[in-house]
Amino acid sequence: MIANELKKRALELLADGTVKRVLGWQKGEFEHDWSPALFETAEEMKGFVYGKYAGANLSKYCLKLNKEEGKTLVMLKPCDTYSFNQLLHEHRLNRENFYIIGVGCKGMEDQNGLLMKCTCCKGKVFELSDEVIDDEESRQPMPEVDRFEQVAKLEQMTHQERFEFWRNELSRCIRCNACRNVCPACTCVKCVFDNPGSGIASKANVTDFEENMFHIIRAYHVAGRCTDCGECSRVCPQNIPLHLLNRKFIKDMNELYGEYQAGEGAEERTPMTSYTLEDVEPGIVHERGNE
Amino acid sequence: MSVNEKTWKPKIVAFCCNWCSYAGADLAGSGRLAYPAEIKIIRVPCSCRVNPMFILRAFERGADGVIICGCHPGDCHYTSGNYYARRRMTMLFSMLDFLGIERGRTRVEWVSAAEGQKFANTMNEFAKTITELGENRKLGDLRCK
Ligand code: SF4
Ligand code: SF4
Ligand code: FES
Numbered sequence: 427m428i429a430n431e432l433k434k435r436a437l438e439l440l441a442d443g444t445v446k447r448v449l450g451w452q453k454g455e456f457e458h459d460w461s462p463a464l465f466e467t468a469e470e471m472k473g474f475v476y477g478k479y480a481g482a483n484l485s486k487y488c489l490k491l492n493k494e495e496g497k498t499l500v501m502l503k504p505c506d507t508y509s510f511n512q513l514l515h516e517h518r519l520n521r522e523n524f525y526i527i528g529v530g531c532k533g534m535e536d537q538n539g540l541l542m543k544c545t546c547c548k549g550k551v552f553e554l555s556d557e558v559i560d561d562e563e564s565r566q567p568m569p570e571v572d573r574f575e576q577v578a579k580l581e582q583m584t585h586q587e588r589f590e591f592w593r594n595e596l597s598r599c600i601r602c603n604a605c606r607n608v609c610p611a612c613t614c615v616k617c618v619f620d621n622p623g624s625g626i627a628s629k630a631n632v633t634d635f636e637e638n639m640f641h642i643i644r645a646y647h648v649a650g651r652c653t654d655c656g657e658c659s660r661v662c663p664q665n666i667p668l669h670l671l672n673r674k675f676i677k678d679m680n681e682l683y684g685e686y687q688a689g690e691g692a693e694e695r696t697p698m699t700s701y702t703l704e705d706v707e708p709g710i711v712h713e714r715g716n717e
Numbered sequence: 718m719s720v721n722e723k724t725w726k727p728k729i730v731a732f733c734c735n736w737c738s739y740a741g742a743d744l745a746g747s748g749r750l751a752y753p754a755e756i757k758i759i760r761v762p763c764s765c766r767v768n769p770m771f772i773l774r775a776f777e778r779g780a781d782g783v784i785i786c787g788c789h790p791g792d793c794h795y796t797s798g799n800y801y802a803r804r805r806m807t808m809l810f811s812m813l814d815f816l817g818i819e820r821g822r823t824r825v826e827w828v829s830a831a832e833g834q835k836f837a838n839t840m841n842e843f844a845k846t847i848t849e850l851g852e853n854r855k856l857g858d859l860r861c862k
Contacts, residue, residue: 580815581815585814585817585818585819585820586817587817588815588816588817589816589817589818589855590817591817592816592817593817618770633858633859633860635773635776635777635856635857635858636858638773638816638856639770639773639777642769642773642809642812642813642816643769643770643773645812646769646808646809646812649808671812671815674811674812674815675808675812678807678808678811679808682807683804697804698804698805698808699801701797701800701801701803701804702800703790703791703800705800705803705804705807706807707803707807707825708803708806708807708810708823708824708825709824709825710807711807711810711811711814711820712810712814712820712821
């Protein structure tokens with residue numbers, strides 16, 4: 427069992443002082459919902475769990491811990507390491523403040539079965555780790571799917587159909603900000619949506635314009651940095667498929683500026699922070715796809 | 718407010734970079750080249766100063782079309798601003814398209830300080846496109862109308 431091994435190893439590292447605290451998961455409100463949790467003693471570690479409901483990506487929680495004294499042990503699933511790596515690229519985290527255990531993952535679930543993000547798994551490679559705890563089963567690749575299928579389907583619709591699709595989805599938004607708060611790419615110290623001068627701070631969307639704007643801007647700000655970890659869609663209480671907005675950007679960037687996976691490999695400039703002299707003109711988007 | 722089809726005139730916002738397009742507009746003016754009065758020019762230091770939020774805001778407050786003008790690629794006063802702007806606007810326009818906003822409400826055009834004629838032509842053309850598209854209903858705040 428990976429969970430037992432993880433716990434054992436975490437307790438060891440806590441005991442010998444390598445790490446001051448452990449960032450992992452504990453049981454949450456619901457059976458299917460395990461929440462991120464911080465453990466500082468062996469006593470607290472009794473609540474530690476790992477298993478099929480440990481879908482939460484812990485990378486974002488590292489931001490705060492980065493400022494704490496001593497090392498933090500953080501457990502990252504293969505896809506989570508992309509987010510962590512991306513935060514390193516952006517100099518939001520210091521590598522030496524963390525001890526990373528890569529944990530094997532067989533696909534995470536919630537009450538509805540396999541998580542959306544696991545249906546289009548990035549693969550079982552750890553972008554970075556100090557050690558890996560996994561087993562044979564967790565090394566097996568997930569079935570390959572085309573993650574842009576739904577985006578492509580939407581692109582084939584007419585404008586009016588697309589408009590209606592998104593009105594239907596986005597009008598359900600209650601502006602709880604969960605998608606922004608959970609996003610490992612949304613790390614601004616002061617978010618535009620918290621700026622009192624913006625007219626949209628800490629308030630529910632009043633008009634469909636605000637619904638649109640919040641989602642366009644949120645997705646836009648993470649374009650090129652979004653690793654497609656799928657957390658936004660996972661946490662949305664209204665089941666809005668936010669990943670489609672992010673994936674639209676990823677698809678466009680791949681098509682127009684070359685394949686790019688945020689959080690992969692060594693630090694490099696993202697498509698949105700670089701350019702070439704031969705880039706296409708913006709008018710191109712009015713010529714592609716369906717009218 | 719009911720909209721009279723015949724007298725309705727679009728509201729158009731043009732973000733013009735200080736160094737080329739704004740001067741181009743000046744030249745169009747001093748050359749007495751006519752372009753529609755519905756076009757409101759906002760001067761920005763460089764085309765890359767245009768935050769996507771500016772464009773959305775313009776639509777919110779009642780604009781029917783938004784055009785961004787900057788120096789020709791390679792001529793940006795700050796060397797590379799318009800190259801970044803080009804990528805940003807491509808991405809933003811594509812997202813608006815994805816959300817079902819009519820095509821043609823947004824546009825980018827490179828206009829140099831010497832191209833008064835191009836400025837006037839572009840604006841006339843753009844105003845025509847927007848007039849044909851009609852009022853922007855999909856991306857506006859009704860309270861601002
Ligand atoms: S999590 Fe869902 S409901 Fe909450 S702000 Fe994001 S999209 Fe809206
Ligand atoms: S929505 Fe934009 S401003 Fe807000 S935290 Fe995310 S990236 Fe930063
Ligand atoms: S100064 Fe004109 S586009 Fe940069």
